[in-house]
Amino acid sequence: MFWFAYFWLVLRYTNKFLMNAAIDIGNTKAKLGFFKENELVAYKAFNELKELADEIKKSEVSKVIISSVREDDESIKKILDLREDPFFLNYKTPVPFVNNYQSPTLGLDRIAIVAGAQTLFPDQHTLAIDLGTCITYDFLEAGIQYHGGAISPGMHMRFKALHNFTARLPLINPAQQVDVIGNSTENSIQSGVVHGVSGEIRAFINTYKEKYNPLNVIITGGDAKYFESKIKATIFAIPELVLVGLNAILRHNASI
Incomplete structure (x- = not known):
C-alpha cells in the first residue's frame, strides 16, 4: 500500500x-x-x-x-x-477511567477497549461491542465510570457448538446474505446463528438506551465488518479500538 x-x-x-x-x-x-x-x-x-x-x-x-x-x-x-x-499492560496498570468491575479476571482486551471508547467519546455514555471469538459488551457511563457488561458466544463459536454438540448438524461458515426463514438444515443454521447474533446485539443496544440516552455504540473485532450492515442501528465501526485504547493507557501512565 x-x-x-x-x-x-x-x-x-x-x-x-x-x-x-x-x-x-x-x-x-x-x-x-x-x-x-x-x-x-x-x-x-x-x-x-x-x-x-x-x-x-x-x-x-x-x-x-x-x-x-x-x-x-x-x-x-x-x-x-x-x-x-x-x-x-496488566491487571494492576493504572487506567484513565474508574474501574468498578468486581472480578480481577477482566480481560486485557476489554480494559483496552474501554480506554479506547473513552478516548473517542469523552464524558459520554458509550457501549463498546467486541465481535470476536466471544461477544463482549462493555459499558462506560459518562465517559468515566466502567461498570462491566456481558459476555456471550461469538458467531463462529455458535456454528461450532451446533456441530460439536449434536450428532448430525454440519459445520458451516457464515454466508453474506442470510434469509430469516431457512429452507434447509444449512440455511436454518445460518438463520439461527446470524439473525440470533444480530437480534442479541440490537436488544442489548435498545436495553442500554432505555436507561442511558444518548448512547454511543461502537463495534469492533474480527466480525464487526460482517455485522455492521446487519444491526440496523446507529453505530461506529472502529476495527482497531484495542490499539486506540492501548495508546490511551500509555499516554495516561506517562502523565502520572
Whole structure:
C-alpha cells in the first residue's frame, strides 16, 4: 500500500515525528499500531512476532505498550529486542477511567477497549461491542465510570457448538446474505446463528438506551465488518479500538 510505504519513508528520514507504538498480541495474530498523540497513523497485522520485530526496528518510536494473551513478558522482550523496555499492560496498570468491575479476571482486551471508547467519546455514555471469538459488551457511563457488561458466544463459536454438540448438524461458515426463514438444515443454521447474533446485539443496544440516552455504540473485532450492515442501528465501526485504547493507557501512565 502506497500510504504505508510513504509513512515508513517519512518516519525513517526525520526525527521530529516520533511515534508511540501499541502492540496487541492475540492468539493468532499480533497487531501493531503507530500513534501521533491520539491519532492512529499506521497499522499492520503479523502472523509471527519476529515479523513484527523486524517491522518496528525500521521505525523511530518513543514509547511502546504491549498487551499479550499468548507470550509472557520476558519472552516478548527477547523476541522484539527493543532498544528500551516496553510498557506491559496488566491487571494492576493504572487506567484513565474508574474501574468498578468486581472480578480481577477482566480481560486485557476489554480494559483496552474501554480506554479506547473513552478516548473517542469523552464524558459520554458509550457501549463498546467486541465481535470476536466471544461477544463482549462493555459499558462506560459518562465517559468515566466502567461498570462491566456481558459476555456471550461469538458467531463462529455458535456454528461450532451446533456441530460439536449434536450428532448430525454440519459445520458451516457464515454466508453474506442470510434469509430469516431457512429452507434447509444449512440455511436454518445460518438463520439461527446470524439473525440470533444480530437480534442479541440490537436488544442489548435498545436495553442500554432505555436507561442511558444518548448512547454511543461502537463495534469492533474480527466480525464487526460482517455485522455492521446487519444491526440496523446507529453505530461506529472502529476495527482497531484495542490499539486506540492501548495508546490511551500509555499516554495516561506517562502523565502520572
